[in-house]
Amino acid sequence: MLLKITNLHASIKGKEILKGINLVVNKGEVHAIMGPNGTGKSTLASVIAGRDVFDVTEGEVLYNAKNLLTLSVEERAREGIFLGFQYPVEIPGVSITNFMRTAVNEIRKYRGLDPMGAGEFLKMMEEKKKLVEITSNLTNRSVNEGFSGGEKKRNEIFQMAMLEPTLAILDETDSGLDIDALRVVANGVNKLRTSENGFVVITHYQRLLDYIIPDFVHVLFEGRIVKSGGKELAMELEEKGYDWIKQQL
């Protein structure tokens, strides 16, 4: 079992957003989390990643049987959790190469490995760029600075490829993407899928799931997972809309 969330409650400034989430992700699985805007999808991603603006008031999150909630943001990342951001921030003057080299080496240090040499690192970058179909000039630029929406999301996928996470959470990575960019993002995920890692794909639309076939689909509504099913649930949602869920409740 990779991730086990039990009765997770979280709030921000006293306002409860997550009201008892239960979710189990096993290795090799892709879970899609769908739901209308403002129901807590991004909050769930942030809480798993450890963002401290949210207070966990109740419940438990186990990751590889470790209590995730006691770890800092960077420790969670070094343990293999990756968050693909909905709105990746710009870091002016810091090249993606430098950024990734710092990240890779910090993670290696945590795992008791020597830092990667420059040659080895650049070789790895080339391989990963090819894997996720990134053009070379993107990585010479400053992190997300002046990037289009599509470039930012590709950059997220590239970083995911570089960091080889065990659990990747993609927070509405598909939002604002044209069909080509969407395909690049989806292909990246599909290539990185193995029997050893798990994905949680948060999306508002069913569209992304035409390209990334999930094993499970969950509907998040008002801070709870109200419905779970296979990939056909996504189709059904697309057809009937979120009102259908609301009526069922």
Add this chain to the structure above:
Amino acid sequence: MGSDSNNIIDAYTSGEYKYGFHTDIETEYAPIGLNEDTVRYISAQKNEPAFLLEYRLKAYRHWLTMKMPTWPHLEIPPIDYQGIIYYAAPKKKKELSSLDEVDPELLETFNKLGISLEEQKKLSGVAVDAVIDSVSVKTTFSETLAKHGIIFCSFSEAVKNHPDLVKQYMGSVVPYTDNFFAALNSAVFSDGSFCFIPKGVRCPVELSTYFRINAANTGQFERTLILAEEGSYVSYMEGCTAPQRDKNQLHAAVVEIVAMKDAQVKYSTVQNWYPGDKNGKGGIYNFVTKRGICKGSNSKISWTQVETGSAITWKYPSCILLGDNSVGEFYSVAVTNNYQQADTGTKMLHLGRNTKSTIISKGISAGRSNNSYRGLVRISKNAVNSRNYSQCDSLLLGDKCGAHTFPYIQTENKSSIVEHEATTSKISEDQLFYCQQRGIDTESAVGLIVNGYAKEVLKQLPMEFAVEAQKLLSISLEGSVG
């Protein structure tokens, strides 16, 4: 985290006492306080020619008529100028026999900075190894310079061996009447550096004070004079990235640069004097007057500074663009943390035609510090078709620090163009979270972000400095976030 870096600095700064650097090796001091006798004493100690004593005395008498400037955005505690010893003969530090005797925390700082072992020994007062102290290295260095006719020596040596050059140029760019601290320096300066690059010579090495003999004890009133003859080039590096402590609290240096026709001078500084502790106690007052004159046409003077140290910094490396088509540049990163204060910037005085200047200033404020950019761009009537571009950015870490910008722009002709851009930004929670989510801890993330912000300036530094300066920026800001 914050106390960590302060501990390191504390450990270093108290090291002088703790490890017996300050032992009773015979030292000759001037009597405490400042009067004409003090000035005469200093001059006599150094066996100076009459013209220099005269110069010192004139400067001293003028200084008496002056008051400390009150216009900087600084809170300067009263300074008792009669409570200072203005001259101490160079003293020997007690040498340690190996690095094992040096405070491990100090070594840790050196390691963080990536300072080589040999250099570590030198900086921490360990008897320097044959390799670096060997006469051969210095001789090779001097021979290389001599081959090209370059003079690079201490100011005192220049007074002795090249009095005509000193007489002609000293005070020609920064007269003793210039300001309070320049007058003080002119009266009591102890030593400094002198550099002369002959016509048409491109200095093949970076001139670093590190290589100059006696560089370790230049004292609190330093005086530097750089002369670049027609068509020559020199890159000059001042300072050191290792934490430097001096028991003298007041520092007032003067640097003068003269660039003749087609000459280029690149002057880089990394200033890391003791900034005081995290409560604002102690620390160096650094009141520096640096100015260059582009005397000939097509000449160029470029100032690059990374200022991380000192409790108070008052410093405006400036260019007088007298020659037609001459170019002045100022690239600055100034970091203030805890209770540090900096009022720094530049003056670009356009006198010649088609003169150009560029100002890139990056201020970084953290803790409860105050960081001001103050810059003057003056384009005179005759400086037709001149251009200036200024960019002054401020980065704030936390909400208790201050960043201020005081640009002064005066143009007296219509054919010139002056551009000024200014931004203020903060390191956002979002940026930090983004870095942390990639496995990078807060300290490293701040280091990355700050270095990215300062990149335009850092890339102007010679390679030898750039890498260390990058690390220094990160270390200076340790503990300032989170």
